[in-house]
Amino acid sequence: MKIRPSRPGRKARVKPRLDRSQIVQAALDLLDDVGFDALTMRNLAKKLGVKAASLYWHVHNKQDLLSLLADEICASMREPDRTLPWRRQLEELGNEYRHVLLAHRDAARVLAESGAPSGPHRLRLTEILFRTLLDAGFNHKDAAYAGFLVSDYVTMFVLDETQDVNTDAADASKDQSSDLQTWFKALPAHEYPSLIALADYLTAPNADERFRFGIEILENGLETRLERQ
Amino acid sequence: MKIRPSRPGRKARVKPRLDRSQIVQAALDLLDDVGFDALTMRNLAKKLGVKAASLYWHVHNKQDLLSLLADEICASMREPDRTLPWRRQLEELGNEYRHVLLAHRDAARVLAESGAPSGPHRLRLTEILFRTLLDAGFNHKDAAYAGFLVSDYVTMFVLDETQDVNTDAADASKDQSSDLQTWFKALPAHEYPSLIALADYLTAPNADERFRFGIEILENGLETRLERQ
């Protein structure tokens, strides 16, 4: 198994020569370790034992890196069984995408800031989504719009699902009242009756249940649209 | 009309003394002028003829400023006629909120990064939204989840409605092919048939129409849910 073409001098592995995919992998590790805000070109370079400027030989800029990173994150996405009814397929797609976004720290933020899909994995993901909608019988325009809708829903959902954690933690640490539920109920009852009435579900939402709710609404809405089409 | 209590010395207006609402107003102007990325504490201070450190006397940090700014942006929100059927009210609410977000440059980004609503205007806005859903007959949990859904939809929609412009402009200026439609159609036809089929609607979406589509889907979905409740 000793296939190592590059001359294996004594310290061959000390300078493994940078490489796009190596950079992306390191960025993903760094993301999981320190989160999106600390994912900087300089920290990434440090992790790779290199100077920040070196990265720019392999990557146009940070935007480019984020785009590559977003694609890498989507690499583990598995596609649903195409023989299932479209609603089931959409559910699988939604669940799978959500789990992909939950698999790495701040992944939703990476996806949100990485621009339109251009890498193979994200293109594949959107292809499957649109294909499912076309298979279901939507016309081109509706399929396109519905695809945006579903994919935006999942991204947005995970986005605030994961930054509620941050906010909660922040509030808990710096505010004396760690319960923002009590904060809610302390609002002027005359001005915000509905807010107060709903406080229980606004503050401690069951994420899985709430996600499921949104998917159901979207599916019901799409089905109605399909029937009337 | 000469009511000016503070002693009107020769250069009285040279140092009008900073003020929270004055800072927020200046931040809003700056946002419209230079956009979210250039809305920095230092630039804001410069605009106010003051040093950056001074701002921290009136505002906890940038996060706090963004929160105040978000509330200011929502100040112009008008509430729909409560006697309308709930679907019409929801439409009005959606349209109005979208227009509020389109009224200032990058307003959706400000809202997205400003955390949960805490100012009076945003609280009022969410109160109205939840009230509408409760009036419609949803139970507490469904009303709460549906409120998130609708408000997230609008924010997300405007978010990429407005950054498509940026991306398009960027592509148009630096790419030789200003049409990403041609880019889409140049994809491997065997791998991405649906993407290519839908290219027309993916690249040049009619924003108003697409927004309307999403609202319709949500309303239909919610109606179905309400009937089965």
Next chain:
DNA sequence: ACCTGAACACCGTTCAAGT
């Protein structure tokens, strides 16, 4: 071809000091 040194033009935030 690939990496570094060194700089450029910025950030948000703090805090002792001034008035």
Next chain:
DNA sequence: ACCTGAACACCGTTCAAGT
């Protein structure tokens, strides 16, 4: 009470120079 000077600890990016 309110503002400034000056610093701290960072950013992304460029580019001549090294190997």
